[in-house]
Amino acid sequence: MNTGGTPALRLEAVRKIYGSGDGAVTALDGVSVGIQRGSFTAVMGPSGSGKSTFLHCAAGLDRPSSGKVLLGETELGGLRERALTELRRTRIGFVFQAYNLLPSLNVLQNITLPMRLAGKKPDARWLREIVDGVGIAKRLEHRPAELSGGQQQRVAIARALITRPEVVLADEPTGALDTRTARQVLDLLRTVVDQMGQTVLMVTHDPVAASAAHGVLFLADGKLAGHLPQPTPERVAQRLTHLGEW
Numbered sequence: 001m002n003t004g005g006t007p008a009l010r011l012e013a014v015r016k017i018y019g020s021g022d023g024a025v026t027a028l029d030g031v032s033v034g035i036q037r038g039s040f041t042a043v044m045g046p047s048g049s050g051k052s053t054f055l056h057c058a059a060g061l062d063r064p065s066s067g068k069v070l071l072g073e074t075e076l077g078g079l080r081e082r083a084l085t086e087l088r089r090t091r092i093g094f095v096f097q098a099y100n101l102l103p104s105l106n107v108l109q110n111i112t113l114p115m116r117l118a119g120k121k122p123d124a125r126w127l128r129e130i131v132d133g134v135g136i137a138k139r140l141e142h143r144p145a146e147l148s149g150g151q152q153q154r155v156a157i158a159r160a161l162i163t164r165p166e167v168v169l170a171d172e173p174t175g176a177l178d179t180r181t182a183r184q185v186l187d188l189l190r191t192v193v194d195q196m197g198q199t200v201l202m203v204t205h206d207p208v209a210a211s212a213a214h215g216v217l218f219l220a221d222g223k224l225a226g227h228l229p230q231p232t233p234e235r236v237a238q239r240l241t242h243l244g245e246w
């Protein structure tokens with residue numbers, strides 16, 4: 001995956017241990033990986049293999065017990081909470097399974113919220129490009145409750161992109177969607193990468209979802225257990241079977 005240039009995101013020998021003594025759990029056990037700019041990477045692994053911990057450490061939501069996380073040239077471990085919050089707000093986009101839109105705001109207000117929180121005005125051209133790109137231009141005045149699940153997730157993707165983040169982190173973004181709608185959201189994420197030049201890292205349990213990515217990183221027992229380029233659902237499922245239950 002390291003094919004030249006500074007990776008958008010880098011983990012160096014990241015270990016994360018929860019608890020201490022007899023109750024200590026090693027959730028990540030020396031993970032080193034670079035996520036290339038302009039790539040779409042899925043992270044998969046059996047339940048408890050460390051996927052959420054990986055994403056949380058990458059996002060600066062959780063601090064590694066040892067090792068480093070770098071967003072571009074910035075080492076997250078060197079930042080105080082306030083700077084980390086600011087970094088998350090401006091340099092990382094988040095997409096969650098449950099969309100996490102604010103119900104009292106309309107679509108446009110939800111999309112532009114990260115800019116307002118940062119005290120900045122959204123760039124009109126970029127906003128237009130995103131709104132058109134996710135196909136939500138006709139719904140800008142609507143509230144989230146008036147939209148389908150797929151439309152809400154497309155709004156969430158637009159919101160994740162508004163600050164032109166260096167990386168978009170997606171946690172089971174299609175987990176709550178039916179197969180057809182999930183496909184549309186995955187195609188959109190792929191478009192965001194291939195046509196808008198964004199970088200997406202997505203945790204998923206679903207081999208079909210993972211196959212939308214350029215490559216899949218596998219985790220097992222907190223360790224990297226391989227990388228599958230040009231994944232197909234069948235090859236992903238086969239690798240998962242070899243890693244144990246999923």
Ligand SMILES: Nc1ncnc2c1ncn2[C@@H]1O[C@H](COP(=O)(O)OP(=O)(O)OP(=O)(O)O)[C@@H](O)[C@H]1O
Nearest residue numbers: 018019025026027046047048049050051052053054
């Ligand atoms: N806050 C915590 N305190 C203690 N142990 C934790 C905590 N968070 C996670 N763990 C443990 O760390 C390990 C990795 O958990 P993690 O949630 O990262 O796995 P996962 O691959 O995302 O699992 P799943 O697919 O079931 O969501 C598990 O053994 C889990 O029980």
